[in-house]
Amino acid sequence: MTLDEIDKIKEEGLRECDAVKTLPELEAVRIKYIGRNGFLPQIMKGLKDVSPDERSEYGRIANEFKNRVGSALDLKKAELAAGGAANGESTFDYSMPGIWRGLGAKHPISSIIEETIRIFGRLGFTVAEGPDVETGYHNFEALNTPAHHPSLDNTDTFWLETGELLRTQTSPVQIRVMEGRKPPVRIITPGRCYRRDTTDATHSANFHQVEGLYVDRNVSLADLKGTLAYFAREMMGPGVDVRFRPHFFPFTEPSVEADFTCHVCGGKGCRVCKNSGWIEIAGAGMVDPRVFKKVGYDSEEFTGYAFGMGIERIAMIKYGINDIRFLYENDARFLQQFV
Amino acid sequence: MKVPISWLKEYVDFDASPEELANKLTFSGTEVESIQTIGGDYKGVVVGEIKTIEKHAGADNLLICQVNNGREDLQVVCGARNFNVGDKAPFAMVGAKLPNGMEILERKVRGVLSRGMLCAEDELALSDDHGGIMLVSRDIPAGTPFSEVAGPPETVFGIEITWNRPDCLSIIGMAREIAALFGTKLKLPSVDFMERGEPVDVMAEVDLQDAEGCPRYTARVLTDIRLKPSPQWMQRRLTLCGVRPINNVVDITNYVLLECGQPLHAFDYELLRDHKIIVRRGFSGERMSTLDGVERQTLDKAVLIADPVRPVALAGIMGGAGSEINDNTRNVLLESAYFNPPDIRRTSSKLGLSTESSYRFERGVDIGGVDWASRRAAALMVEHADAVAAQGVIDVYPGKQENRKIKCRFSRVRSVLGVDVPDEQIVGIMKFLELQVAGHEKDHCIVEVPTFRPDLQIEADLVEEVARINGLDKVAAVVPQAKVVVDADDSVTRAVIACRSNLTGLGLMEIMNYSFLSEQLLNAVSTVDIDSRVVLPNPVSSDYSVMRNSLIPHMVDTLGRNLAHQVDNAALFEIGKVFLKAADSSISEENHICVGLMGKAGRVGLSQRRPVVSEEIFLWIKGIVESLAAAQHVDDVVFKTAEHAGMEKGWAAVIEAAGKPCGILGVVKPEIRKKWRMIEPIAIAEINAAVFVSNIFRQVQLKPIPVYPAVSRDVAMVVNESVRHEDVIKIIKKAAPRELTGVELFDIFRSEQIGACRKSMAYSLTYRSLERTLTDEDANRYHEAIKDALKNELKAEIREGK
Structure with missing residues (x-):
């Protein structure tokens, strides 16, 4: 076969391919041109008869024949298949399950921590983290907790053989950050804490807190309330408000407990908020000058607020989880719901 | 309280x-x-007198009583047995409604008519006691309304x-x-009484040897006491506070404790050798029996109250057996003291003994009110126990200090609270709290703190007083302002968050386990790590007794427990800390990432019934680690065969990044899986997170997008089974020109034709130049060179054609 003849067959093949209207017709064209007894094997067979000089050109033309006709057939096939489906001729079952790997899910505790970081991040808080194995100094003494405070007991705190302990709160991170830099300090410190609680529906010996600290000139309790109110609305939804009740923590003075409006009933009273309309969320207050003294801050020049919240508690309230143990059982049927 | x-x-x-x-x-x-x-109001409940008691013929545990209600005898069926004929008890007549909501009806109990009910305390909402019917004094006439006996509801x-x-x-x-x-005034009860006895210092002596443990000790002596029940009103108040009445002397000490918070102790004066009190520290090896009958052994350095021969009380915690008030007591030495809070705390916690008394001493009682409480108790004993009070008091108070004075600046109060409290309001709050305002200047006042407020030490404490009395609802929620601390860096946290997102993007679900676990669970996976374990000296239970030094045991356990819940397929990850003990016993923490696969987790589409084989699950988990590494910009990740206590031999690989090991992956050993009844293989990877998050914020530097077309060539070859993919890649890379831009293994097969212990591996190679269009000749030349290298170095038999 001459090169011209090959080109001619190619053009014809492309035309025929273009003209077909059904898949069986197309199959006939395929057999005719590139099938086992079609033109292509003939063309390839012709290669051995070509003189060595022309062999490379012949090869190129033959290859082009194969590629052009082959892809024209493929394109037409796809076109007819698609058109066929549109015309209702196809038996393709569109209702079959889709095939692609699904997304996984973050643990609800992680979701709450990340959401908290995001919310406070918008206010300019950055994250600080610290060790789980802490010194008694950072966990208690620097936080103005006297050595005979009951929380230091073996019954409440996991003391280690090294004389260190598993931190009972994320507050020691405040101390570490303040030891390391001068004001302003604007941090949140999510992390894992440990207390010797026997596990039940609302207690867990291993739990998470997020702590916030802002130290600067002219920081007041009103700033704290505004910041927590912003967080409350971002985390729990619009219409959620904050109220303060006085409380006691060794490292803040004044100390408050912050309640959020119950987001389930909107404050009218329901089972979730035990009919009070409010849910206790955070412990907070103005940093005690005795704490500033420990880290070498001048409490005349600087004031600051600090707050701490239980992550599990927020997750439980927000997602309607009624038993803290679900969060650590890692039952796939539970986790799956947070995809 | x-x-x-x-x-x-x-x-x-x-x-x-x-x-x-x-x-x-x-x-x-x-x-x-x-x-x-x-x-409650007890309408329809009167005092009933039990006239007769008979057995119920139809029920062994019931009695039939005739109860007189002051007018007539009524037949009542009763389940309690704690009474005799002539006893009197609250009797609820037909029609009465009890505080717990129960309505009394006339009804037949096992065939016998019952016209009312004899009541237990819980039915009357007086206590939780349901141990029998409540008995009242026989002196009260039958028919008296019970409300007159019980008093109004409380x-x-x-x-x-x-x-x-x-x-x-x-x-x-x-x-x-x-x-x-x-805003009103506190009214304190009178503590005046007649002192008719001998001077107290003639009658008793106090030797305070330990002024640190006991900064103040007072003693009074009361003689000629008549022990009897305390007055009804006192018993009632004690009962309401959950304290059981005993006798007038004990009740009075308890009453004063509840009333003013000062714990007191009454000794039998005659049982104190030489009538002498010594306050001292316990010696090593000293022991004593406390009132609860327990022999206390570790009294070393505990503050003790002793007489010249023996300890008579564990100071501030509990009295000793052998000196307490008893039926023969006539004369009493009354102790009222202040003990050092840390000392009480230490002893109480060491002995595991906490009492109403220690609870208050360890928090700090009012050192200035010690004598007031003693006087109050003495006055009550004179009045209600016919006591004769000795003259005066022994009051040892060597370190008495002036009251603390704190300056309170009005502007400071306002600026810390963010509330505009007027000066006068601040001063007023101090006065209402019974804090003495010693000076009131233009911009501040001086507050003198009475001894009952040991918590008020600095100005901030006064700010809190204003905050809570003025009301925290006055604190406005100021609209927050964003403020940037420019040099703060939290990139590590953000990198971990990105890592978590990448893992969920890969289809994995996050789990979260405790940081501690049982020794058994650790041992189930490996025991070679025992030396690196941090063991908790005081765990909550043996299930949580060791800090985890690897996330793998929890992952295996989590997969196993899910399988037990009929969850057959799972792809899980955990990011968490592990704790490692070094040879010098110091503890370090590392953040780890753990991935676990079970079942057909990596298989998409149909064919879910085909069992998973080790090779498949190994390659899935490897794929996850590779994908994660790519997403986290971890360069040069290589996998090298390794041994691991938890992994099947030949199915474990160590993960290296930048030439350093940073993790392990593999298929878990069958003998481990068996413990959770896992039949199919499971695969686990554990990676040190620090390595995997350190590059994530590295800037991408865009490389030019190729403009010239690529040429691809396949090579299929038969090699010995021992030849690994990595061997092939190494040789290809060595022989390849820089135009080789991609190598992909696209097929492996084995057959009889190929022969035993041999396999065919097929690779697709892509060549591309950044400067020009490659010709077929170029590609063929490159490709032949690579084929030659494979032939020579691997003894590969290249399969021509395809």
Whole structure:
């Protein structure tokens, strides 16, 4: 076969391919041109008869024949298949399950921590983290907790053989950050804490807190309330408000407990908020000058607020989880719901 | 702490419902946790006299009684047996409605008519006691309305007192708070009494040897006491507060404890050798028996009250057996003291012995009120126990100090609170709280703190007083302002968050386990790591006794427990800390990432019934690690065969990044899986997170997008089974020109034709130049060179054609 003849067959093949209207017709064209007894094997067979000089050109033309006709057939096939489906001729079952790997899910505790970081991040808080194995100094003494405070007991705190302990709160991170830099300090410190609680529906010996600290000139309790109110609305939804009740923590003075409006009933009273309309969320207050003294801050020049919240508690309230143990059982049927 | 409202009203006048009062207290820092009503109006309940008692013929455990209600005898069927003929008890007649809601009807009990009910205390809402019917004095005439016996209903608050406010651990302390909240005056009871006896220092002696452990000790002596039940009103108040009445002397000490928060101890004066009290530290090896009958052995350095021969009380915690009030007691030495809080705390916690007394001493009682409490108790003993009081008091108080003075700047109060409290208001609050305002200047006042408020030490403490009494509702929620601390860096946290997102993007679900676990679970996976384990000296239980040094045991356990819940397929990850003990016993922490696969987790589409084989699950987990590494910009990740205690031999690989090992992956050993009844293989990877998050914020540097077309060539070859993919890649890379831009293994197969212990591997190679279009000749030249190298170095038999 001459090169011209090959080109001619190619053009014809492309035309025929273009003209077909059904898949069986197309199959006939395929057999005719590139099938086992079609033109292509003939063309390839012709290669051995070509003189060595022309062999490379012949090869190129033959290859082009194969590629052009082959892809024209493929394109037409796809076109007819698609058109066929549109015309209702196809038996393709569109209702079959889709095939692609699904997304996984973050643990609800992680979701709450990340959401908290995001919310406070918008206010300019950055994250600080610290060790789980802490010194008694950072966990208690620097936080103005006297050595005979009951929380230091073996019954409440996991003391280690090294004389260190598993931190009972994320507050020691405040101390570490303040030891390391001068004001302003604007941090949140999510992390894992440990207390010797026997596990039940609302207690867990291993739990998470997020702590916030802002130290600067002219920081007041009103700033704290505004910041927590912003967080409350971002985390729990619009219409959620904050109220303060006085409380006691060794490292803040004044100390408050912050309640959020119950987001389930909107404050009218329901089972979730035990009919009070409010849910206790955070412990907070103005940093005690005795704490500033420990880290070498001048409490005349600087004031600051600090707050701490239980992550599990927020997750439980927000997602309607009624038993803290679900969060650590890692039952796939539970986790799956947070995809 | 239980606080009956009627008792409060003895010391403070206020006009508020229990709910209003509870609200005011809660919002000033004293949380009212419960409001309980004790008793009721008892309509239809009278005192009944039991006239006859017979057995019920139809039921062994029931009695039939005739009960007189003052007018007639009524037949009653009763289940209790704690009474005799002639006893008197509250009797609910037909039609009565009890506080617990029960309505009394005439009814037949096992065929016998019952016309009323003899009541137990719980049915009358007086206590939780259902041990039998309540008996009242036989002196009360039958038919007397029970409301006259029980008195009006009582409201009792359950109050939580924070650790800093020991002064509130008493009725008077609470009344003082309420007086401040309502702006009224506290009324204290009289502590005057006649001192008719001998001078006290003739009768007794106090030798205070340990002024650190006991800064103040007072003793009074009361003689000629007549022990008898304490007056009804006192018994009632004790009962309302949950204290069981015993006799007048003991009740009075308990009453004063509840009233003013000062624990007292009454010794039998005659049982104190030489009538002498010595306050000293315990010696090593010293022992004593306490009132509860327990022999206490470790008294070393504990503060003790002793007479010249033996300890007679564990100071501030519990009295000793052998010197306590007993039926023959006539003369009493009354102790009222202040013990050093840390000492009491230490001893109480060492002995595991906490009492009403130690609870208050370890928080700090009112050192200035020690004698007042003693006088109050003495006055009550004179009045209610016919006591003759010795003259005077022994009061050893060597280190008496002046009251603390604190400067309170009005502007500071306002700026810390962000509330515009007027000066006069601040001063007024101090006065209402019974703090002495020693000086009032233009911009500040000087507050003199009475001894009952040991918590008030610096100005900030006064700011809090203003905050809580003025009301925290006055604090406005200021619209927050964003502020940037420019040099703060939290990239590590953000990198971990990105890592978590990448893992969920890969289809994995995050799990979270405790940081501690059982030794058995650790041992189930490996015991080679024992030396690196941090063991908790005081775990909550053996299930949580060791800090985890690897996330793998929890991952295996989590997969196994899910399988037990019929979850067959799971792809999980955990990011968490592990704790490692070094040879010098110091502890370090590392953040780890753990991935676990079970079942067909990596298979998409149909063919879900085909069992998973080790090779498949190994390659899935490897794929996850590779994908994660790519997403986290971890360069040069290579996998090298390794051994691991938890992994099947030949199915484990160590993960290296930048030439350093940073993790392990593999298929878990069958003998481990068996413990959770896992039949199919599971695969686990554990990676040190620090390595995997350190590059994530590296800037991408864009490389030019190729403009010239690529040419691809396949090579298929038969090689020995021992030849690994990595060997092939190494040789290809060595022989390849820089135009080789991609190598992809696209097929492996084995067949009889190929022969035993041999396999065919097929690779697709892509060549591309950045400068020009490659010709077929170029590609062929490159490709032949690579084929030659494979032939020579791997003894590969290249399969031509395809």
